[in-house]
Amino acid sequence: MSNAHAANKSVLWDWLTTVDHKKIGILYLVSGGFFFLVGGLEAVLIRIQLMNPEMTFLTGNLYNQVLTMHGTTMIFLAAMPIIFGFMNAVVPLQIGARDVAFPFVNSLGFWLFFFGGILLNLSWFLGGAPDAGWTAYAPLSTTSTGHGVDFYVLGLQIAGAGTLMGGINFLVTIINMRAPGMTFMRMPLFTWTAFVTSGLILFAFPALTIGLFLLMFERVFEANFFDANMGGNAIIWEHIFWIFGHPEVYILILPAFGIISEVVATFSRKRLFGYSAMVFATVLIGFLGFMVWAHHMFTVGLGPVANSIFAVATMAIAIPTGVKIFNWVFTMWGGKIRFTTANLFSVGFIPTFVMGGVTGVMLAVAPADYQYHDSYFVVAHFHYVIVGGLILGLFSGLYYWYPRMFGLMLNEALGKWNFWTFFIGFHLTFFPQHFLGLMGMPRRYFTYPEEFGLGSLNFISTIGAVFMTVGTIIFIINVVVTHAKGKKVSGDPWDGRTLEWAIPNPTPHYNFLQTPLVRGLDALWIEKMAGNKKMTPAEPVGDIHMPNNSVLPLFMSIGFFIAGFGFIYYSSAGAPALIAIIVGLGIGLACMFLRSWIDDHGHHLHKEDLLKEDKGVDA
């Protein structure tokens, strides 16, 4: 078999069946970007409603739905997939691999996420979205009428399965597929954070899976896990959710730390300061992330001993995080700094994230938390760490890796406009919310009376949201302009330090003609300093083994999507829903059977063709 037959099929078919990590990365990025826009639209609607006292733009249950979907969409359908997009696009290149360990599972993970997200958002058109908050606390979620929360449960279950697969895939990839010489302590920091994040996914997502199953059984099959009248306990949901939910926020932020570490080092033309301390801090944050979940529940009444333990554990996380902040600053110190858009976002990240971290430590003080809890202070805090941390990091990564992913350079002038409008808009939106919280404005309420005096700060906050919207639109314009008439760039436009910049542009689909030999941290930089134009190869040019494309992941995901519909409507529709469940699961199982039954050994690219192709790229 050769790769010739793949070229005959249409472009669309190629994207639907691809198992190439670079293409799956782009799929993740585009669909995550789409959901980011949807979640952003919901955010703007929320800000319009809260702009003035006693607005009637978006009230009651509809507000609850928009609020719930904003949180759920942003966390699960925007942030997670964009992170996976970068992990797919960058990690195999950074470790000198030709693909991930399980290309088929990689594709399956994407399609499960995609159909889970679509399922969740279809609720808008089918009788109403979930309305119990992104945390779906029982008994609010168990007693919510309509099918909204059922969409939440099934949509997240399917998307979550995809995420779990992705996490396992990257763990195996990073452990098994590093190029010769790429020891653990020579891995670029983004790969390290991807590794730790994948570990957190492996340990945290099963808690969500179980929680969602319990909630599903409670809602669809009338179980009583969280119903106190029947001997259940509503607090168990809070525990299970946050046992997942707290590691989840580290799952989100660690890859951003990785991106910042790459960008700051590259644009300071210096090796990352304190590399081993950075690695240690990453692992420590990941470990401590599992020990702090009850700080979301200080006001539940766990008692002073439990609250104190979790308060101290939470504050402990500030130490490794502080190590990271100082290391970034020291990396820049004495460096030859270039303020490209990517670096602007990274440098903007540092003080912004510190502010989010400081309010985090404030919230960790259990007695004080009784005052902050469920107020806009909390809203301000987590937007500072998620938007001011993660999203700035993701923008930074986009501008940094765009040439690698698409072979084109995003416009720097538009990029700077993007940064300043988004950055100023962000602080304008969320800084006043600290004070709104301290003045007593509760989160999740759809309005406030005029005499509370919350109007002016809320108005400023909404103006900030407009700025952020403008920033995002500038980014979209930038993408369109870049693809319409952007100039092609070389494989190493930033004078990079790590292996992903050692590849010509556009990236060949086998990544490396010869697996590179890694001689230290910042592998490419070492070769540059030694006066070498290319990486030293670890093998002669030979046949390359590549996986075959497959449409099974797509159909398998469609099967579970149909079954998801069946489960959602099972309690009200009965027989037709049961048919959907059987058909959907049947499709899923049939695809699994086919995957196991058909031997698929992939194909080989032959040495002669590769050499011809390689010359074509160089010329």
Added chain:
Amino acid sequence: MASNEQPNSVHHHSSLQKKIKLKQERRQHNVSFVMMILLTIVAFAAIASDAISNSVAVLFIIVLAGVQVFFQLYIWMHLGHKGHEFPMWGIASGLLIALITVGTLVGLIW
């Protein structure tokens, strides 16, 4: 998930020693397969019958589950073989986190 394996690369030079080892392993597999089914039946019987009290039965099936995990990991997933240090690390850290989490959770709720 053998998509990355090249065809015909595995069984080229199976010497006599390897054959004997394979035979041994096959026997282990068969024995553990039968044992696992038996253990499942015993566990089911322990719950279905009223011969032993519920609290004893719960402890009993937890022990049986432990044995099943051992069979699964060591016989079927070859955890004892060389090159499984990473999975061991993963399992150990997973157990640690699960233990702390479940322990704390139980302590907090009851």
